[in-house]
Amino acid sequence: MCLKVINPPPFLFVVFFSLLWWGCQSGKHGEKKNEGDGDYISSVSVLHAKGFQIDHAREYTKVTIHNPWTSDRKPYAVYYLYKTDAIALPPDGIKVKIPVTTLAVNTFSYFEFLTLLGEVDVIKAVTDGFRVYNPVILQKMETGEIIDLGDPFNPNVEKTMALNPQAIINSAYAQMDSYSERLIQAGFSVIYSLEWMENSPLARAEWIKLMAAFLDKEAMADTIFSGIEGKYLDLQEKVKEVPQKRSVMAGDNFQGTWYVPGGNSFNATLFRDAHLDYHYKNNKESGSIGLDIESILTQFGNVELWFGCEADTYGELAEKDAKYLLLQPVQKRQVFNNHNRTTPSGGNDFFESAIANPDLMLSDLIKAAYPSLLPHYSFTYIKPLEETPARE
Amino acid sequence: MNNRSAIFLLLVAFLAVAFICDIFTGNAPISVNEAWAALFNTSGDPIIDEIIRNYRLPKAITAMIAGAALSLSGLLMQTLFRNPLAGPDVLGVSAGAGLGVALLTMLSGTAVYPFISSMGSMAQVVAAVGGAALVLLLILGVSARIKDSITILVLGMIFGYVASAMVTILQSFADPDSLKVFVTWTFGSLGGVTWDKMPLLFAFVLTGVAVAYLLQKALNSLLLGENYAASTGLNIKRNRFLIITIAAIITGTVTAFTGPIAFVGVVIPHFARSFLGTVNHKTILPATLLMGSILMLVCDIVSQIPIANRTLPVNAVTAVFGAPMIVWIVLKRKKL
Numbered sequence: 001m002c003l004k005v006i007n008p009p010p011f012l013f014v015v016f017f018s019l020l021w022w023g024c025q026s027g028k029h030g031e032k033k034n035e036g037d038g039d040y041i042s043s044v045s046v047l048h049a050k051g052f053q054i055d056h057a058r059e060y061t062k063v064t065i066h067n068p069w070t071s072d073r074k075p076y077a078v079y080y081l082y083k084t085d086a087i088a089l090p091p092d093g094i095k096v097k098i099p100v101t102t103l104a105v106n107t108f109s110y111f112e113f114l115t116l117l118g119e120v121d122v123i124k125a126v127t128d129g130f131r132v133y134n135p136v137i138l139q140k141m142e143t144g145e146i147i148d149l150g151d152p153f154n155p156n157v158e159k160t161m162a163l164n165p166q167a168i169i170n171s172a173y174a175q176m177d178s179y180s181e182r183l184i185q186a187g188f189s190v191i192y193s194l195e196w197m198e199n200s201p202l203a204r205a206e207w208i209k210l211m212a213a214f215l216d217k218e219a220m221a222d223t224i225f226s227g228i229e230g231k232y233l234d235l236q237e238k239v240k241e242v243p244q245k246r247s248v249m250a251g252d253n254f255q256g257t258w259y260v261p262g263g264n265s266f267n268a269t270l271f272r273d274a275h276l277d278y279h280y281k282n283n284k285e286s287g288s289i290g291l292d293i294e295s296i297l298t299q300f301g302n303v304e305l306w307f308g309c310e311a312d313t314y315g316e317l318a319e320k321d322a323k324y325l326l327l328q329p330v331q332k333r334q335v336f337n338n339h340n341r342t343t344p345s346g347g348n349d350f351f352e353s354a355i356a357n358p359d360l361m362l363s364d365l366i367k368a369a370y371p372s373l374l375p376h377y378s379f380t381y382i383k384p385l386e387e388t389p390a391r392e
Numbered sequence: 393m394n395n396r397s398a399i400f401l402l403l404v405a406f407l408a409v410a411f412i413c414d415i416f417t418g419n420a421p422i423s424v425n426e427a428w429a430a431l432f433n434t435s436g437d438p439i440i441d442e443i444i445r446n447y448r449l450p451k452a453i454t455a456m457i458a459g460a461a462l463s464l465s466g467l468l469m470q471t472l473f474r475n476p477l478a479g480p481d482v483l484g485v486s487a488g489a490g491l492g493v494a495l496l497t498m499l500s501g502t503a504v505y506p507f508i509s510s511m512g513s514m515a516q517v518v519a520a521v522g523g524a525a526l527v528l529l530l531i532l533g534v535s536a537r538i539k540d541s542i543t544i545l546v547l548g549m550i551f552g553y554v555a556s557a558m559v560t561i562l563q564s565f566a567d568p569d570s571l572k573v574f575v576t577w578t579f580g581s582l583g584g585v586t587w588d589k590m591p592l593l594f595a596f597v598l599t600g601v602a603v604a605y606l607l608q609k610a611l612n613s614l615l616l617g618e619n620y621a622a623s624t625g626l627n628i629k630r631n632r633f634l635i636i637t638i639a640a641i642i643t644g645t646v647t648a649f650t651g652p653i654a655f656v657g658v659v660i661p662h663f664a665r666s667f668l669g670t671v672n673h674k675t676i677l678p679a680t681l682l683m684g685s686i687l688m689l690v691c692d693i694v695s696q697i698p699i700a701n702r703t704l705p706v707n708a709v710t711a712v713f714g715a716p717m718i719v720w721i722v723l724k725r726k727k728l
Contacts, residue, residue: 069505150702153576157583161443162420173573174500176513178584185586186442257564290565 044218047229048203051194052210054218059087061098063213068197069174076172077192081213096167096189099216104160104168106152107193109204111137112356113211116224122215125163127152133347157182167191167214199286200269201358202229208356231359232273238373239275239366246369248276249300249329251288252310253321258296259288267308270358274365276305293323302328305369306335313388333385336368340383350381396668396675403682407456410689414452415444417693419703446587452689454585454593458650459660459688460681461597461642464604466657467664467680468639471611471673472632473545479658480643482545483531483636484552485524489647490578491555492523494562497574516577517589517648524644527551531636541618541632580651580707582692593649600642604677607634611673653688655711659718660684666721687714 040062044054053064060082067076078093089095104125105111111134114120120136129141129148140146147163149155152171157179160168165188170180172192180190191214195207205228212221248271251260261267262285263278271278279299280289291299300306306329311317314333317324329335341349354361360380367374368382416427420443422435429435430444465480473482480486496519500508508515530551535544563571585593604611610631613621622628646653664679665671687710695709704712 069500069509072506150698151576153572154579154581156419156703157447158418158420158443161439161447162422164439174505175496175508175515178513178581178586181513182447182583182586186446 049206054213094189100166100214102165104165106170108352109355112353113208117217119215125149127155130345131347133349133352199266204355205358235362236273245277247303248305249303250308257290309335309337313386315388335385336382354381406686410686414689414693415448417696451583454582455688455692456685457597458646459684461646462657463660463680463684465639465643467661468635472635483548484527485640485643486647486652487552487555488523488527489520490559492519494559520648528640577651579705580653585649596645597642600638603638608673653707
């Protein structure tokens with residue numbers, strides 16, 4: 001179960017320093033093996049992600065998912081991937097025969113990884129089917145090729161077992177969930193998704209390499225990621241040339257509390273890379289910070305842009321709460337939501353393919369903040385609010 | 393055979409049918425023949441065997457235990473407080489369990505992570521038991537100082553409100569994802585009890601049931617009021633202590649393993665009294681256990697009906713599907 005507590009109590013500093021230490025330790029990714037790991041002949045180069053490591057032995061591949069909550073380097077999970085039977089594998093870890101051909105994917109971020117790798121056909125089950133955006137998956141759900149396992153926080157155990165997939169991708173938390181526990185006890189391979197703990201867009205996108213290891217498509221993933229990384233870094237360089245940073249606010253009001261990204265979060269990194277000035281840029285929180293409307297007005301009242309608004313129109317904003325009108329980005333019509341690619345039933349591509357396409361996310365922000373830098377680009381995930389008036 | 397024996401036989405038969413039906417119902421397409429084969433031998437398909445033996449069977453047993461335990465706890469509370477609205481949650485024990493789980497949700501990613509992760513999925517059970525035990529200790533602390541049971545009831549509810557308020561405060565600090573994880577726990581789930589956890593659940597509840605059986609006479613005396621009971625030589629303080637302890641322990645244990653489950657504990661004791669036409673605990677106690685188990689099994693069967701690809705939260709099913717059933721019976725009999 002994840003912990004993202006607002007307004008840090010003292011123990012969060014312990015967590016932060018643990019993460020910092022962990023981060024320093026994991027700077028060794030991508031290097032050849034250290035002594036003691038002499039069985040491994042090479043490692044996959046992992047440049048940004050801190051959460052996993054892939055090592056090759058002669059006859060099998062070891063995939064290690066690091067544990068972001070401890071500092072003792074004890075892994076969260078270890079997998080041994082093999083191609084032919086009758087290979088001697090180390091006694092620990094979960095053994096998975098590759099390439100995997102059937103998967104239950106309980107986290108939306110992996111849809112695009114699989115799509116980019118040309119392996120969307122391995123998906124046999126998803127959760128929260130009504131919220132899916134990917135048109136290929138939607139079509140396969142209609143024909144019954146992909147089944148819906150229900151609530152991603154509590155997927156249907158029986159349906160998963162009856163489907164008998166080769167592996168199940170499930171979001172991992174700091175606590176063992178009973179769904180994963182049941183499946184592991186029954187002998188299923190659960191691939192833990194911890195990409196959401198990474199706090200930079202390139203690090204999250206790099207988890208395509210982990211997915212590729214299970215599909216035996218490592219070289220392809222490397223090429224795809226290098227392309228994305230190249231585009232992202234080019235954009236980052238280009239936007240640095242802008243002399244004056246524009247200021248930004250994020251998030252929206254959720255039942256009286258306004259959740260804004262912490263300074264060490266994924267979104268704050270994205271703002272930094274897009275050459276935007278964010279009030280909490282020096283904050284150390286990697287989750288969200290809960291603020292009341294008064295704090296929002298005083299800290300963000302005069303910023304230039306607002307991303308991640310939940311409304312579709314300025315009229316809707318005014319109708320929800322007239323205090324929104326006090327914000328400068330609302331007055332100057334510089335408000336953007338993430339609703340550019342949605343389905344009527346609640347699907348939103350921002351929660352699916354954006355993780356795998358950080359270059360497009362960065363392009364969106366740059367286009368909104370400094371449109372002259374990307375004259376021919378049109379928004380992928382974000383959309384400016386429309387001018388429709390409030391309901392009479 | 394008298395009427396009462398016939399009713400008990402009928403209840404046992406109902407329980408057996410509900411138990412079998414619960415094992416035959418689920419979201420995986422498994423035929424009755426396959427399920428039967430998996431239960432007693434093998435279906436030939438290891439996946440079907442796994443679902444039937446290691447998922448549906450422990451789930452059905454958990455439903456039986458939880459239904460019986462919560463109903464018994466409700467009966468004990470109603471008798472002790474002589475209040476028809478009393479239920480397993482009046483002492484604030486369920487709210488205490490909720491507080492334990494909410495705290496765990498908040499702390500699971502912090503410096504205490506190694507300790508929490510070493511417990512695996514038992515961490516949630518331990519946290520819930522811890523929260524429930526805290527409220528129980530408070531209740532026992534005040535019950536030692538206060539003579540009047542109704543005052544204890546009110547204080548128990550106050551402790552419950554405080555625990556719920558603390559949960560709300562913790563929720564206000566948590567981000568939406570953590571909130572969802574906690575809210576999922578409050579839905580209640582009978583499927584989380586694996587075979588390795590079952591002996592623990594069974595042992596606690598069985599101890600509670602055994603002690604309750606030994607207290608039958610005391611419970612009957614309490615029905616006449618504490619003053620009368622005291623005049624018959626009953627040690628009110630000691631019996632009250634025992635009743636509160638076992639009610640809290642079985643409620644806390646069940647809540648820890650299944651999440652909060654409402655409704656069953658309040659209604660079943662009334663139903664048992666009405667159906668058997670007596671308030672004598674010698675009859676009501678076993679009837680309450682049987683009826684609680686039956687209702688819980690029926691609710692588990694109903695909760696398997698997929699609506700928009702989701703199974704229904706069992707905590708909601710107990711009230712939504714149980715209430716019309718009870719109302720229908722009340723209307724038929726013109727009284728509860």
